Amino acid sequence: MNSFLKLLLLSLFFITSINAQNETYTDEVSGEISDTTFVNLRDYSNDFVYDMKYATEDNFLKAKVYDCAECMLRLKTVRALIAANNDFMKKGFRIKLYDCYRPLDIQKKMWEIVSNPEYVADPKKGSIHNRGGAVDISLVDITGKEVDMGTSFDFFGIQASHNFKQLSKEILSKRAYLKKTMIKNGFNSFDSEWWHYNLKAGLKDKVANEKWKCN
Numbered sequence: 533m534n535s536f537l538k539l540l541l542l543s544l545f546f547i548t549s550i551n552a553q554n555e556t557y558t559d560e561v562s563g564e565i566s567d568t569t570f571v572n573l574r575d576y577s578n579d580f581v582y583d584m585k586y587a588t589e590d591n592f593l594k595a596k597v598y599d600c601a602e603c604m605l606r607l608k609t610v611r612a613l614i615a616a617n618n619d620f621m622k623k624g625f626r627i628k629l630y631d632c633y634r635p636l637d638i639q640k641k642m643w644e645i646v647s648n649p650e651y652v653a654d655p656k657k658g659s660i661h662n663r664g665g666a667v668d669i670s671l672v673d674i675t676g677k678e679v680d681m682g683t684s685f686d687f688f689g690i691q692a693s694h695n696f697k698q699l700s701k702e703i704l705s706k707r708a709y710l711k712k713t714m715i716k717n718g719f720n721s722f723d724s725e726w727w728h729y730n731l732k733a734g735l736k737d738k739v740a741n742e743k744w745k746c747n
């Protein structure tokens with residue numbers, strides 16, 4: 533084996549081992565980034581409405597736990613979410629985002645404020661939000677007005693459940709429409725929260741503590 537080939541193999545080995553540690557990398561040959569890489573949704577689409585509740589004090593914690601209102605997710609979650617949003621836009625709706633990826637440090641901070649597993653996932657276990665595969669969303673209509681889903685985001689009560697049927701036909705059909713479209717695009721719904729969706733292909737990703745940039 534000539535020395536050039538040896539060097540090439542050696543550098544390939546290093547690239548592979550670095551990749552294995554970080555999980556997130558750019559493919560040296562094709563230039564494509566892996567689908568588990570954390571990315572900012574804004575770099576891929578301008579078609580979403582942002583209402584990132586944890587970047588404000590308007591949430592059940594009454595505390596601002598994010599420095600700014602960005603939506604970070606793994607690339608595969610971003611792709612599936614954009615596909616879902618394209619479906620919604622064909623019908624005159626758009627996805628409104630309440631929460632996306634949540635770094636583990638922030639999960640710990642939230643757990644310190646409310647140490648109740650009914651409301652906050654125990655950081656020891658972590659949630660799909662901590663894995664970059666979950667989103668909390670609603671819809672806005674063509675005028676930008678939020679669609680009535682029967683309860684507010686993070687409403688803790690049975691009225692927020694997909695199984696709660698004592699709501700108007702209009703609300704039930706909007707919840708069903710949201711759920712059907714998200715499932716079609718690779719997400720699972722969560723029975724007790726109409727706003728929460730997990731990417732099926734993201735359930736086994738690692739809990740992560742990525743940071744996003746605030747300008």
Ligand SMILES: [Zn+2]
Pocket residue numbers: 631661666667668727728729
């Ligand atoms: Zn959620």
